[in-house]
Amino acid sequence: MEVITAEIQEIKAIGVREKLAAYLELTKPRIAFMLVLTSAAGFYLGADKGFDVVLFVNSMIGILLLAFGVATLNQVWERKSDALMERTASRPLPTQKVSFAEALIFGISLCVV
Helix, strand or coil, X not given: CHHHXXXXXXXXXXXXXXXXXXXXXXXXXXXXXXXXXXXXXXXXXXXXXXCCHHHHHHHHHHXXXXXXXXXXXXXXXXXXXXXXXXXXXXXXXXXXXXXXHHHHHHHHHHHHC
C-alpha cells in the first residue's frame, strides 16, 4: 500500500513542476528581462536629479510584471494559430498544459498587479 501511495505522490509532484514550467514559459522571461534591462538603462539615463533607488526598483518590478502579463495574454490571443504552426505547437496553450481560463486569469492578474 505504501509503494502505491509513493508512486502517486511522485507523479503528482512531476505534474506540479510541469505546470509551473508551463506558467513560466507563458511569461516569455528572456524577452521580459530584456525589456527590463532597456527600461533600466532609460531610467538611469533620464534621471535628472540623482537616482531614486526605491522608485527604480518599484518601476522595474512593475515593468517586469506587465511584460509577463502581456506576453501571457498574447499567447492567449494567438493560441489557435500557435496550434497550427510547427514552431509554436509545443507552447503551453496548444498542448493544454495550461487551460485557456487559467492563462487568461494569470495574464490579467499579472497586468493588474
